[in-house]
Amino acid sequence: MATVSAYLDNAATSWPKPRAVADAMCAFLRDAAGNPGRGGHALARAAVEPVEDVRERLAGLIGSPCPNRVVMTHGCTDSVNLAIHGVLRGALRKCPPKKPKVVTSVAEHNAVTRTLGCYHESGEIEMEIVPCDGTGFVDPEAFLAACTPCTALACLTHASNAAGTVQAVGEVGRRLRERSPCALFLVDAAQTVGHLAVDVIADEIDLLAIAGHKGLLGPTGTGALFVGCRAFPTPGESDPEAARMFCQRRGGTGAVAPGLNMPNVLPDALEAGTVNAVGFAGLLAAIDARESGWHENEAALTKRLLGSLGATDGVTLRGPGVDAERTPVVLFSVDGACPREIGRELDERFGVCVRGGTHCAPLLHQAIGTGEAGAVRVSPGWASTEAEVDLFIRGIETIVAERRVAGASR
Numbered sequence: 001m002a003t004v005s006a007y008l009d010n011a012a013t014s015w016p017k018p019r020a021v022a023d024a025m026c027a028f029l030r031d032a033a034g035n036p037g038r039g040g041h042a043l044a045r046a047a048v049e050p051v052e053d054v055r056e057r058l059a060g061l062i063g064s065p066c067p068n069r070v071v072m073t074h075g076c077t078d079s080v081n082l083a084i085h086g087v088l089r090g091a092l093r094k095c096p097p098k099k100p101k102v103v104t105s106v107a108e109h110n111a112v113t114r115t116l117g118c119y120h121e122s123g124e125i126e127m128e129i130v131p132c133d134g135t136g137f138v139d140p141e142a143f144l145a146a147c148t149p150c151t152a153l154a155c156l157t158h159a160s161n162a163a164g165t166v167q168a169v170g171e172v173g174r175r176l177r178e179r180s181p182c183a184l185f186l187v188d189a190a191q192t193v194g195h196l197a198v199d200v201i202a203d204e205i206d207l208l209a210i211a212g213h214k215g216l217l218g219p220t221g222t223g224a225l226f227v228g229c230r231a232f233p234t235p236g237e238s239d240p241e242a243a244r245m246f247c248q249r250r251g252g253t254g255a256v257a258p259g260l261n262m263p264n265v266l267p268d269a270l271e272a273g274t275v276n277a278v279g280f281a282g283l284l285a286a287i288d289a290r291e292s293g294w295h296e297n298e299a300a301l302t303k304r305l306l307g308s309l310g311a312t313d314g315v316t317l318r319g320p321g322v323d324a325e326r327t328p329v330v331l332f333s334v335d336g337a338c339p340r341e342i343g344r345e346l347d348e349r350f351g352v353c354v355r356g357g358t359h360c361a362p363l364l365h366q367a368i369g370t371g372e373a374g375a376v377r378v379s380p381g382w383a384s385t386e387a388e389v390d391l392f393i394r395g396i397e398t399i400v401a402e403r404r405v406a407g408a409s410r
Contacts, residue, residue, distance in 0.1 A: 037254030
């Protein structure tokens with residue numbers, strides 16, 4: 001077992017998990033591990049329960065009007081891919097040879113930019129990437145100005161996984177439909193569901209990608225995609241050809257569908273294959289185990305980190321300031337040092353887990369001045385303590401002081 005004195009990499013995945021998560025997963029494997037929806041026997045029926053229960057919980061968390069609009073996935077990257085491929089394949093099938101336009105930002109995770117990039121590089125779409133300021137904030141006016149009546153998809157992260165910057169997705173969503181009535185709005189909420197309030201109806205979000213293993217404290221390999229009625233209308237309520245999403249992933253669903261076609265109702269239309277029922281049993285337990293006060297603890301520790309790092313000579317803070325709305329993520333650089341090397345030293349010498357590098361957001365790092373090397377990210381979680389944060393601070397102060405002495409002796 002790895003020796004960990006302080007785990008401060010919760011932006012990558014939350015740890016430790018509430019004890020109820022492992023208990024629920026073990027209980028599922030022991031007592032209910034049939035194939036959900038595949039068969040009418042007792043174990044198959046029992047396996048469906050945690051999947052449908054967690055679907056309902058997630059719908060409540062994000063304000064979805066119907067649980068069936070929450071499609072269960074293998075994680076936020078899977079959700080993003082399902083959304084982007086679905087919308088663009090749908091647009092390309094209906095509107096050849098016209099190129100759909102997609103608007104996104106430099107603040108996005110590689111899950112968005114690389115998925116869009118494969119269409120852009122092949123010449124299938126027109127793509128515009130909106131810049132951000134030095135803190136990682138994307139100006140809503142600039143983002144909306146890039147959208148036109150021909151825009152098919154607009155993609156904006158709710159919060160940067162690297163810098164913790166919270167974007168104005170509500171403002172963008174509420175104004176986007178007036179400016180670009182045909183555009184679907186995809187929000188990457190990997191860093192915010194479980195941390196910040198999300199309301200897909202109030203913010204007019206058509207597609208919301210959710211991670212189960214971060215702020216929701218669930219196991220890895222769990223996620224969801226909210227699919228709004230503009231992206232996938234309810235059959236019978238509109239033209240059957242009005243669905244904007246092509247069902248790229250195909251296979252068994254347990255539901256009855258004619259011939260070679262997928263079912264035309266959610267969630268089955270986008271949920272082919274056996275879902276990660278054991279993981280969703282754990283995610284359900286994690287959501288139910290959440291307690292009040294966790295977010296206040298994360299916010300207090302984030303403020304402590306910002307204050308200490310900001311007062312340390314040789315350390316440069318990146319991203320939003322202490323008074324800005326942000327997630328519990330702090331990004332910083334050590335003068336003249338490789339971020340990955342700082343992360344390695346903290347791990348090996350102090351047992352502190354952080355992450356150095358570009359955090360799968362290279363365009364953001366170029367925009368905020370940290371370049372190809374990136375920076376060091378420290379992200380406290382629900383179980384983090386002041387003692388762990390102080391151990392991290394002592395580690396950074398020690399490393400910076402040693403490097404200063406070594407530099408002076410050269």
